[in-house]
Amino acid sequence: MNAGKEHCKPQKRHAILRVFKYLKFYPKEIVLNILFNLLAVVFNLFSFVLIVPVVELFFGTTTPPAIEPAFSMSQSGLTDWAMWNLYNYKELVGLWPCLMLFCGAYLLCSLIYNGCRYLGLYFLSPIRNGVLRRLRDDIYHRITILPISFFSGRRKGDIISRMSSDLADIEWSIVSTLQSLVKDPINVIVFAATLIFISPRLFLLFLLILPPAVWLIGKIGKSLKRNSTKGQSQLGVMIATYKESLDNMEVVKAYRQDSHRQKVFEKANDTYSRRMMRVARRREAGSPLSEILGTIGLGFILVLGGNAVLGGELQASVFILFVIIFARLIPPVQAIVKAYSSLQKGSASAERIFEILDADEKITEKPDAVELKGFGQEISYHGVSFSYDNENGEPVKVLDSINLTIHKGDKIAIVGPSGAGKTTLADLLPRFYDCDEGEITIDNTPIKDLNINSLRRNIGVVSQNCILFNDTVANNISFGLKGVTMEQIREAARVACADQFIMQMPQGYDTTVGDKGSALSGGQRQRLSIARAVLRNPPILILDEATSALDNTSQQAVQEALDNVMKERTSIVIAHRLSTIENADRIVVLDHGKIVETGTHSELLSHEGVYKSMVEMQNISKKTTS
Numbered sequence: 001m002n003a004g005k006e007h008c009k010p011q012k013r014h015a016i017l018r019v020f021k022y023l024k025f026y027p028k029e030i031v032l033n034i035l036f037n038l039l040a041v042v043f044n045l046f047s048f049v050l051i052v053p054v055v056e057l058f059f060g061t062t063t064p065p066a067i068e069p070a071f072s073m074s075q076s077g078l079t080d081w082a083m084w085n086l087y088n089y090k091e092l093v094g095l096w097p098c099l100m101l102f103c104g105a106y107l108l109c110s111l112i113y114n115g116c117r118y119l120g121l122y123f124l125s126p127i128r129n130g131v132l133r134r135l136r137d138d139i140y141h142r143i144t145i146l147p148i149s150f151f152s153g154r155r156k157g158d159i160i161s162r163m164s165s166d167l168a169d170i171e172w173s174i175v176s177t178l179q180s181l182v183k184d185p186i187n188v189i190v191f192a193a194t195l196i197f198i199s200p201r202l203f204l205l206f207l208l209i210l211p212p213a214v215w216l217i218g219k220i221g222k223s224l225k226r227n228s229t230k231g232q233s234q235l236g237v238m239i240a241t242y243k244e245s246l247d248n249m250e251v252v253k254a255y256r257q258d259s260h261r262q263k264v265f266e267k268a269n270d271t272y273s274r275r276m277m278r279v280a281r282r283r284e285a286g287s288p289l290s291e292i293l294g295t296i297g298l299g300f301i302l303v304l305g306g307n308a309v310l311g312g313e314l315q316a317s318v319f320i321l322f323v324i325i326f327a328r329l330i331p332p333v334q335a336i337v338k339a340y341s342s343l344q345k346g347s348a349s350a351e352r353i354f355e356i357l358d359a360d361e362k363i364t365e366k367p368d369a370v371e372l373k374g375f376g377q378e379i380s381y382h383g384v385s386f387s388y389d390n391e392n393g394e395p396v397k398v399l400d401s402i403n404l405t406i407h408k409g410d411k412i413a414i415v416g417p418s419g420a421g422k423t424t425l426a427d428l429l430p431r432f433y434d435c436d437e438g439e440i441t442i443d444n445t446p447i448k449d450l451n452i453n454s455l456r457r458n459i460g461v462v463s464q465n466c467i468l469f470n471d472t473v474a475n476n477i478s479f480g481l482k483g484v485t486m487e488q489i490r491e492a493a494r495v496a497c498a499d500q501f502i503m504q505m506p507q508g509y510d511t512t513v514g515d516k517g518s519a520l521s522g523g524q525r526q527r528l529s530i531a532r533a534v535l536r537n538p539p540i541l542i543l544d545e546a547t548s549a550l551d552n553t554s555q556q557a558v559q560e561a562l563d564n565v566m567k568e569r570t571s572i573v574i575a576h577r578l579s580t581i582e583n584a585d586r587i588v589v590l591d592h593g594k595i596v597e598t599g600t601h602s603e604l605l606s607h608e609g610v611y612k613s614m615v616e617m618q619n620i621s622k623k624t625t626s
Contacts (some may be wrong), residue, residue, distance in 0.1 A: 015350035016343050019170060022131040032123040037183040040116035041190045047109040048324055117183075124179050132171055135353070139163055142356055147363045148432045158237070162356060166349040173346025177339040184339070187332035191325055198322045199308075202301050238268040301326060363431055365452050372454040375539040375570065376443050379406040379429065383438035386424055398424045400593040401438070408539075411571045413581035415611065416590035422574045425590065426542045429572070430459045460533035462562075464545040466525045468517030473502055474509040476517075477531045488535065495564045496531035498524070534565055541566060543573045578611075578618055587611065 023030060090098050143159070151159070195203045245261050305319045381404040387395040398421045406412050414422045428435055431452060439446045447455055468476050477492060478484040489509065493499040501524055505511040517525040533541065543562060566573075575581040582601045589597035589604070589611045597609050604611040 014347070015354055016347050018354060019131070019135070019346075019350050022134050023127065025134065026127045026130055029123045029127050033120050033127070033179075034182055034186075036116045036120040036123065037179075037186055038190075040113050040120060041183070041186050043109045043113040043116065044187075044328075045190055045194060045325070047106055047113065048321065048328065120183065121179060124182075128171075128178060132167070135170070136163075136167060139167070139353060139356060142359070145363075146356075146359055147434075148427070150359055159356070162352050166352050169349035170346050170353065173342040173349065177342050180335045180339040184332035184335045188329065188336065191329045191332070194325055195322060195329070198318060198325075199305070202305055202308075202322060238265070238272050241265050241268050363434060363452070366449060369451040370445060370449055372442065372445075372450045372458055375408060375458055377408055378443065379540070379570070380404070380441045380444075381425075381428075381438070382441065384425075384428065384435045384440060385437040386421075386428065386433065386435050398593050399428075399435070402593075402595060404588060404595065406570060406572065408570050409568070411566055411573065411583075411585045413573045413575050413584035413587045414590060415575055415578060415581070415587060415614065417610075417614075420590040421593045422590055423544055426544060426572055426574055429540075429542065430456050430461065457536070458538050459540045459542060460536050460538035461542045461544065462526070462529050462533050462565075466517070466529035468513050468520075468525055468528060470512065470515045472507075472510050472512055473505070473528065476513060476528055477509075477535055479532055481535060484535065489531075492531045492535035493528075495534045496527045497560050497564070498527040498531050501527075530562065530565055539570060541569045541571045543571065545574050545576050578615055 086098075140163075143163075192203070241261075241264055245265070301323065305322060308319070381402045384399055384402040385397065386399040387397045402425065404425075414425060416422055424433065427433055428440060429447070431447060434448070439448065441447065442450070442455075469479070474486065474489050477489050486509065490499055493502055493509075502509055502511075511519075513519050513525075513528070517528070520528070543566075573581055573584065581587060584601065586598060587601060587604055588595055589609070591610050597604055597607070597611055599607075605615060
């Protein structure tokens, strides 16, 4: 785990802008994309400009100046200069050579335009895929370094939804708009500048319809974002429902709740579908709206522009060029509106993603953290207290002023009623959580001063809910280790009493164990977990009710494996079956988050306390006193 440096909460920024910050890794591709899009727009515009001389050549609607005019960068001056040269060239070579020349120029412009457009998309591809790759890496990295408490209060289905559907939504709603966000604004700027150059008065009319259009599009965008946020949250609920049913299918069928779970899922699915239908309707309204407003503007331009041509204020060919370019201006405006709508929809998903990326990394590592190279003397809990927040946000104390010393080589058992804080006490040692008060030290060094990777490398954990991956037996045993030989894996399996049943499997150590080890029995899964801990060879071992879920036969096999593992190791055993910890060097009894008793098995039985009551409830006192 790379807990690295202390996490600083970033300033609140717009989620879309935070997605776009990943563009900084692709400066060359961005420059080339902008360059080729700009060239594509220029050559596309130039192909339209060629329409004016073609109209003049065919119809001769404009009389050229009597003498050669001076070249100037005004609309009338440039038109006169071009007309004078055009008519002189026609007189010199004839009409058809002129037309062939213009057709060749038009074809060349079209070829260059499409080539540049392709190159713009070519250099956009690594940007799109690279941004998503880095975003996925950051999310997965963040999830691996967040404390376990982050996940305990959240539905895993919702987290899966954020990593899958929300990322996919960002891909289609935000990253896919990059080309539109580069090319279409360039189109609008270049085309608008050309229209201003041709006729500022006509272009001013177009600007008059912009404010209401911007206002309407903004209203649609806000509605899109609001409904998208609710829709993505509802999708998380639906996926969580789906995952819960899959994980608990035996219970669902045993209690004949198939129909009930179906109704729960259908309700979540229906709510999500109706929400996303609203999103789709609002998103699709933007493009027709912009086209209607553009058409209204074009109608006014045709009336006023036609009047200007009839009054001799504007040449007919130039007016035709204005209308054509104005018509070509509408599609990029529509594309920008559509991109804006997509950004608003994707913004909701981006905010859900950044909720994970901005989650408080409570388990932090100091910049000058010390490497733990081994365990030499003792583990000490000094006034340790720990609380968690309940559903109402109110603190609930789990541990209260715990003082405990564990010497090297000790076998310490932690017992107590359910909810006494046994697992929490053990989980604080590898820093799955951090205590609220007090501190824990290893060889007089606070664990908060230690490098987290080195701390956890010295601690092995075998829990009641053993976790196996859908991989081979060998890879599950050697999980997290590199350069491990097969002989080392087999030796760890022998210590864990697992080698015999592994060799009876179809492919031996190369047999795939299935999802969560479904191809194995409970005892076999537990022994593989023990073998994994053995292979790491940690000096400190935490056994969290490792045999409580097993039958008597499996429990005896696993207990034998545990006895082998605990030899010459410092062990902290959380036990439900008290018969398994009778030989512990010391038994620590917790009740309501406090240590109420400590001693050996026989010492604690001599007192009328919590431990003796627990022993009597499990009917093992006769064996002890006989």
